[in-house]
Amino acid sequence: CNPISLYSWSKYIKKKNSYMLKYVQEVFIDKDMYNNDKYDKNCLGFEYVPEKYKSHELCDIMINTHNSSNYILKHIPEDKKTHENCMTAIKKNINALVCVPEYLRSDEMYDLILDKITYGYNKYLTLEQNYVHMLERNDNLLFVPPKHITYSLCMYALKRNVRNIQYIPLSVLDNNMCTYAVEEDGTMLQYIPLDFKTQELCVKAVDQTGFAIDYVPDMFKTPELTEYADRNKFLKFYPVVNYCSSTQLAYSN
Secondary structure, eight states: OOTTTHHHHHHHHHHTOGGGGGGSOGGGOOTTTSOOSTTOOOGGGGGGSOGGGOOHHHHHHHHHHOSOHHHHHHTSOGGGOOHHHHHHHHHHOGGGGGGSOGGGOOHHHHHHHHHHHHSSOOTTSOHHHHHHHHHHHSOOGGGSOGGGOOHHHHHHHHHHOGGGGGGSOTTTOOHHHHHHHHHHOGGGGGGSOGGGOOHHHHHHHHHHOGGGGGGSOGGGOOHHHHHHHHHHTTTTTSOHHHHHHHHHHHHHO
16 A cells, blocks of 8 residues: 555555455554445455544444444453443354453343343342353353352363363362363363363373374473374374275275
């Protein structure tokens, strides 16, 4: 982009496709170039708006106008996020909660998510049973308020989706959970706090998949373990014996 073509760029971006901001150098972007009017077809351009032009007004307009609220909220500066625009984002997409700062997460948000997933709180069930019911429909522990997370609820969530290890509070997390997670998927080692990582746990993770070596602390990363990880990265997906057999069979035919 150069000053000669700047007018053309601006006109195209404002009327056709805001995503083209990606290809404009920031020095040529002004606060009027990004125009969220009815002609704007692509909210993905919001990602490339310089933060100095992301006003409270523009952020609120984006949240209220576009359905991709989780994407929009992800690219709203932290100081522009409010309880109101975060609530609006969650109403449109419950997955937007991951982009809500912890200090803004409220009971109102969690209640809204529970209602959306389970179609309403069941008064005949206990609170924990309601959350179990929610996990049956959407196995994401992130949607359970931290103050209501229990050991049994964590184990249930972990068995439904091992990636829930990242949402288990330190006050509840224990060695059994960590071991279960890496035995199911070695790359879950990336979510295990350093205090829970041991030589034995790292070996189990690498044994499950060689790709877990990327998350092994240097103090446990021996040459032997690294070599084993390199061999083990694809071994489970492409066993040597099966590969040789199928190759020989192909040539024999």
